[in-house]
Amino acid sequence: MKLLFKLFFFFLVLGSSGCQLHVTDQEPPIISSEPVKQDKLYSLLIQGKRYQQFTKLQQQAECTKLKHDYQIQAHWHIAWLLVYALNDDFKCLSLDETLDLLNAIQTAQNSSNPLLWLNNNQIELLNDLDKLQKKSNTLRRKLKQAQKRLKKSNSKIQALKAIEASINKKLSNERANQQ
Numbered sequence: 001m002k003l004l005f006k007l008f009f010f011f012l013v014l015g016s017s018g019c020q021l022h023v024t025d026q027e028p029p030i031i032s033s034e035p036v037k038q039d040k041l042y043s044l045l046i047q048g049k050r051y052q053q054f055t056k057l058q059q060q061a062e063c064t065k066l067k068h069d070y071q072i073q074a075h076w077h078i079a080w081l082l083v084y085a086l087n088d089d090f091k092c093l094s095l096d097e098t099l100d101l102l103n104a105i106q107t108a109q110n111s112s113n114p115l116l117w118l119n120n121n122q123i124e125l126l127n128d129l130d131k132l133q134k135k136s137n138t139l140r141r142k143l144k145q146a147q148k149r150l151k152k153s154n155s156k157i158q159a160l161k162a163i164e165a166s167i168n169k170k171l172s173n174e175r176a177n178q179q
Contacts, residue, residue, distance in 0.1 A: 040077075041115070049085075051081065051085040052088075056091075059092070060092070062086060063086045063087075063093075066081055066082050066086065067082065070082065070101075076104065076105045079101040079104050080105060082101055083098055083122075095126060095130055096130075099123060099126050099127070102119050102122055102123045105119050106119050106120065106123070
């Protein structure tokens with residue numbers, strides 16, 4: 001998330017200066033005729049940076065407070081701080097909650113174009129992560145089933161070896177008695 005935070009700032013600066021940078025297949029947003037409130041975005045970035053300097057315990061407390069604030073007033077600034085500043089390890093919000101908040105930011109009327117572009121890329125990234133986690137869970141479940149079958153097969157093999165050893169012992173005892 002720290003890298004994402006830096007990338008957001010980088011894209012914000014490039015987007016506000018009129019430069020266009022092609023990082024993904026998508027085109028960067030065209031800056032609208034309405035002025036982007038740079039001072040608000042800058043203060044949001046500074047606040048996010050301050051949260052990154054908190055200890056994990058302080059971040060968790062701030063996360064709880066911001067979640068409560070968001071429930072009271074669902075403002076995109078709060079959602080942005082929850083998603084980008086306090087959720088770098090998914091201990092603040094689950095993946096589904098993160099996607100919900102990003103979608104809420106996308107629908108906010110007063111969020112800026114660079115922010116919408118960044119959120120769109122983040123949503124795609126998190127959707128890919130969700131798919132990979134589901135695939136990983138499926139593979140983990142299949143691996144556990146295969147391990148159970150292997151364990152069962154090993155126990156059958158051990159039982160057959162024990163039977164074979166018993167038969168071989170009886171045969172060797174019979175041969176010894178015949179001589």
